[in-house]
Amino acid sequence: MLLISFLDRIGSGLWSSVSVLYFTYVSGLSIAQVGTLAAVSGAIGIAGAPLAGRLADRFPLTRIMIAIQLLRALASFALLTTDHYLPLLALSAVGALGDRASNLLTRLYATRVAGPDRARYQAFNRTAANAGWALGGLAAAAALTLGTTTAYRWLLTGDGISFVTVALLTLTCAEPRSSTHLAATAGDPLRTRRPANPWRDRTYLAYVATETVLFLDDTVFKVGLPLWIAHRHGVPHGLAPLLLVLNNALVVGLQVPLARYGTTAAAARRLLIPLSAAFALGGVALALSATGGTVQAVCLLSASAAAFTLAEMLHATVSWELSVALAPDTAQGAYLGVHGLAQAAQRSIGPLAVTAAIATGPLGWTLFGTVIALTCAIQHRLVRDRIQQAPLSVPLVTLSEH
Known part of the structure; x- marks a missing residue:
């Protein structure tokens, strides 16, 4: 795979x-x-x-x-x-x-x-x-x-x-083997006939709403940073693709090591705290990049890209775990499908959010990072009573080489 x-x-x-x-x-x-x-x-x-x-x-x-x-x-x-x-x-x-x-x-x-x-x-x-x-x-x-x-x-x-x-x-x-099949073979036909409906699960829908905000890091790299650099006097436009290279290199090098810190629902929930700090730091660094000369701006923009990349990797780990842990075993597909709406929705609202931050200036980027950081705190509280401490009861299958 x-x-x-x-x-x-x-x-x-x-x-x-x-x-x-x-x-x-x-x-x-x-x-x-x-x-x-x-x-x-x-x-x-x-x-x-x-x-x-x-x-x-x-x-x-x-x-x-x-x-x-x-x-x-x-x-x-x-x-x-x-x-x-x-x-x-x-x-x-x-x-x-x-x-x-x-x-x-x-x-x-x-x-x-x-x-x-x-x-x-x-x-x-x-x-x-x-x-x-x-x-x-x-x-x-x-x-x-x-x-x-x-x-x-x-x-x-x-x-x-x-x-x-x-x-x-x-x-x-x-x-x-799907968890629905496992429920049937375990003698639980009721759960198989009536899987949970994510559209009636208010807690999960609220969680998905917070996820839409946390996925905004994607728009930062695709829209926010290039536009901010293009309108920042004295900063070479060639810095924009270099920051994308930095983002990709950090993900390739660090995503797997970071995953070890989110292997359970409780651990993933704890990662929301450093995640909020990474988002806030990214926004502040972007705001400060408008206050100095070229060298200072390049350094702060690079620091902001690194902070948002860290947030991207931490959020990926948190999202993978919590989106499954909050879903009933018999309706994982339906629940993850609804969760997938968060990333799709941010592709629509994301460009509006970052362009609003750019139009507002340094204060806009500070507010941008702060709002996402506060959303992390909201999600931290929201999932507290629903996280499943035990791992999924899905047996491992021998993986194909592909």
């Missing part, structure tokens, strides 16, 4: 970094059309996680994963067949739906296979995904030096091929 994540993200890196350019220079869409396409497809994609979660509680997980990968491949290859706006919009929406569903299913597979060791497994999985994303991005950058339509089309083709390859590799993976 680690190889699958690596190859999946290579394809995503090939396409995500050039999709806007493809639609502009190859398909000939206007700026407004490209923006609308991204917004609409992203909104439709939000449904991917809860839909996949529901299906995963009812059907074999690996079969759904294969179907989703083939759906993504079909959408990618179909984009090559048309330059008309409405078909491009529909195909992009299908691709976004598959992307969100695939993320959820990969995570659920790790949860069912790794059992109580899921935090460490997820850390390895995230490291492999980051490495694949970086490799795909570098390959895309190299291909774009050609600047030809053929180069763009080959990148999109590579994206589709990666999904087909992942589907074939998934065929070799063992099918994990």
